[in-house]
Amino acid sequence: MPQKQRDVTKPLAVVRLRGISTTERLREALLDQQLPPGARLKEKQLSHMFGVSRTPIRAALQSLAGEGLLDYAPHKGYTVRSFPLSEIVDAYEMRALAEGLAARLSAERGLSNTDRARIIEILAKGDQILESNSELPQQRAAYAGINDIFHGIIRNTPGSRIVTAVIRLCERIPQTAAHNVMAFDLEDARRRQQDHHQIYEAIICREPKEAESLMRAHVNRVKTSMIRAFAALASTPEC
DSSP states (O other), rough: OOOOOOOOOSSSOOOOOOTTTTHHHHHHHHHTTTSSSTTOOOOHHHHHHTOOOHHHHHHHHHHHHHHHHHEEEETTEEEEEOHHHHHHHHHHHHHHHHHHHHHHHHHHHOHEEEHHHHHHHHHHHHHHHHSSOOOHHHHHHHHHHHHOOOHHHHHTOOOOOHHHHHHHTTSSGGGSTTTTTSSOOOOHHHHHHHHHHHHHHHHHTOOOHHHHHHHHHHHHHHHHHHHHHHHHHHOOOOO
């Protein structure tokens, strides 16, 4: 049976944070399942929850619908899109294979000077973000961008259209997209950042098998973190 649509009636524990866009804050609420699958979203209610006008709410809803996190129906509005956990896991496993291949090809073919300099820069920024004293949502938003850039460079370096196409197919399930850092825990993120350093070292040292193995393990650890978060949310009783 199709999941019954429902309005979101409980206020979210969302605070107004400087430097965090409404789109980022709404994305975080969706990925953390503060807004449950099937929930119907209303501009007026979200405006009150986030403490902003309806204009940025409207823009955020349109943007996140474009990313696939929301469904839109004329005259009905936006609802939170539902993805079975099994499909998310399958997408992660396929992404691990594809990104592992991209890392191996990057090690075999080498990085350009531009890409090497860019990765060194974003690795340093990632270290800085994760060691800063910023609020957790700010760290999360900043690191999500760094994570997306790192993976984007490696997947594009080999110039393989097939690899890129497979990863894009996986990311049709938004929870697997590199910029959507699911289940953000600071220690988990620091471990992922260490993975990034090791993957880069394997690539520049021209160790294809090691680069592939490290990247696969990295993506699969993210998958495990995501499953753990889903399980914790499922076991949390509603108030």
